[in-house]
Amino acid sequence: MLQEFVGLMSPKMKSLKHLYYLINKLGPVRINTLVEQTGYKHSTCSRLVEELVQAGLIYDSGLGESKGGRKPALYVIKPDSFYLIGAEISSLFTTVLLLDLQLNIIAEHKLKMNETSTPEYTLNFISERIDRMLAEHSVPRERLLGIGVGAIGPIDRNAGTLLSHEHMLAGWERVHIVDFLQRRFQTTVLLDNGINLAALGEYRSKYWKQADSLVYTSSGVAIRCGIILQGQVLGSKLDMDDSLGHITVDVHGRRCSCGAYGCLEAYSSFPSVREEIVRRIKRGKASVLQQMVGQADEVQFHHILDALEQNDPLCYDVVRDAAYYYGIGLSNLIHLLRPEMVIVGGGLGANLTFYEITAETVRSRLQHYRSSKVQIVRASTGYNVVAVGAGCMVLDYFIEEKQTA
The missing domain is CATH 3.30.420.40 (ATPase, nucleotide binding domain)
Incomplete structure (x- = not known):
C-alpha cells in the first residue's frame, strides 16, 4: 500500500496516507488524538486505522496505560514493513546504509575515496553493497521502498545527474547516478544535495517532534x-x-x-x-x-x-x-x-x-x-547524517504531504 501513496489518489487513499504520516510523526498515538488531528469521525478514523493495520503498515505498540479497564491502543508504524537505502557520495567517503522506516541503521558500508574511485567503480560498489545488505538481512527486493543519494552540489535533480565540482575527484562530471541505480534495482531512486539531506537527517532523527x-x-x-x-x-x-x-x-x-x-x-x-x-x-x-x-x-x-x-x-x-x-x-x-x-x-x-x-x-x-x-x-557526532537523510528523502517521497503555495 505504501507505494500507492504517490500520484493521483482516491479520497480514501489520501486519508490513509494522512493517517500514516501522523502515526509516523506522533506515534505511539491514540485513535482519539488522530481524530483531533484529522477531524475525521471516530468510526471513520478507526476503520481507516484498522485498514493500515491489516496492510501491515502499523500496529498497536502495547504501550498504553490502563486506568482500570482495557488498555488503550497506541499505534506506531511497523518499521520493517519496508526498507530504505541511503547513500552519500563525497570526496572523502562513499557511505551506503540499509535503514528501516524509523531510520534505524540496520547495516552500513563505507568506501574511502581515492584516485581509483571512478564513477563506475563507486556506483558498482554501492550496487554490490546494496545486494549484500539485502541478502544478509533477508530483505526481498519488493520490500525495498527506494534508494536515496546525497552528493556535493551542484546537481541536476531532473536528470538525476551529479555535475562537476571543485571538491570532487576528477572524472565525476555529468555522472548519471539515478539512471544507473534505477536500471540496476528497478525501484525509486532520488538524488539531492548533501547539505539538504544533512539538515533532513538531523531534523527527522532528533528534532521533528x-x-x-x-x-x-x-x-x-x-x-x-x-x-x-x-x-x-x-x-x-x-x-x-x-x-x-x-x-x-x-x-x-x-x-x-x-x-x-x-x-x-x-x-x-x-x-x-x-x-x-x-x-x-x-x-x-x-x-x-x-x-x-x-x-x-x-x-x-x-x-x-x-x-x-x-x-x-x-x-x-x-x-x-x-x-x-x-x-x-x-x-x-x-x-x-x-x-x-x-x-x-x-x-x-x-x-x-x-x-x-x-x-x-x-x-x-x-x-x-x-x-x-x-x-x-x-551537529551529531556521527558521520552518517547525509546518508540517513537520503533514506528519509525516499520515505518522504511516499508519505510527505507537500505544502502548496
Whole structure:
C-alpha cells in the first residue's frame, strides 16, 4: 500500500496516507488524538486505522496505560514493513546504509575515496553493497521502498545527474547516478544535495517532534547550509548550497575565492583558518605546530585540531576570530529566516571551541529579541547524517504531504 501513496489518489487513499504520516510523526498515538488531528469521525478514523493495520503498515505498540479497564491502543508504524537505502557520495567517503522506516541503521558500508574511485567503480560498489545488505538481512527486493543519494552540489535533480565540482575527484562530471541505480534495482531512486539531506537527517532523527523550522550549517572546506521550513527541505533550482559562505560579514574585509571582499568563507572556513595560521607563523608567531611539521606550509586541518587540544594560543586566536565571524553570519541568517533551531556542523563546527564562541556571538547579537527561543546546537557526532537523510528523502517521497503555495 505504501507505494500507492504517490500520484493521483482516491479520497480514501489520501486519508490513509494522512493517517500514516501522523502515526509516523506522533506515534505511539491514540485513535482519539488522530481524530483531533484529522477531524475525521471516530468510526471513520478507526476503520481507516484498522485498514493500515491489516496492510501491515502499523500496529498497536502495547504501550498504553490502563486506568482500570482495557488498555488503550497506541499505534506506531511497523518499521520493517519496508526498507530504505541511503547513500552519500563525497570526496572523502562513499557511505551506503540499509535503514528501516524509523531510520534505524540496520547495516552500513563505507568506501574511502581515492584516485581509483571512478564513477563506475563507486556506483558498482554501492550496487554490490546494496545486494549484500539485502541478502544478509533477508530483505526481498519488493520490500525495498527506494534508494536515496546525497552528493556535493551542484546537481541536476531532473536528470538525476551529479555535475562537476571543485571538491570532487576528477572524472565525476555529468555522472548519471539515478539512471544507473534505477536500471540496476528497478525501484525509486532520488538524488539531492548533501547539505539538504544533512539538515533532513538531523531534523527527522532528533528534532521533528519539537520544531518546524531548522537550519543546518556546515563549516569545513567550504561553508554550506540546508534549510527546513514547515517541516520540509527548502529546495531551489539554483543549487546555491554554499551561499551562506558568501554573505558579507566585513565590507572592507579579506578577498574571497569568489572575487568579492569580506565573505564569511574568507574568515570561517578551514582553508581561510589554515591560511591565516600559516601567515602568522611565517611572520614569527610561535605555535606548537612548528613541532609537528617541518614547514608552515605543511600544516593540515588535523594538526590545527591537535594544537587546539594542546591550548595553542595562536590556533586558539585564529579559530576564535573565525567563530566570531561565523556567529555574525548565523545571526544574519536567523534575522532573515527566524528558525527555531540552528545546527552547527562540519569539520570546524564540530570543534567545541569554535561552537561555543559561535553560539555566544549569536546570543549576544540577538539580545534585541530577548524573547527569541532560537536554539544553537552542535551537529551529531556521527558521520552518517547525509546518508540517513537520503533514506528519509525516499520515505518522504511516499508519505510527505507537500505544502502548496
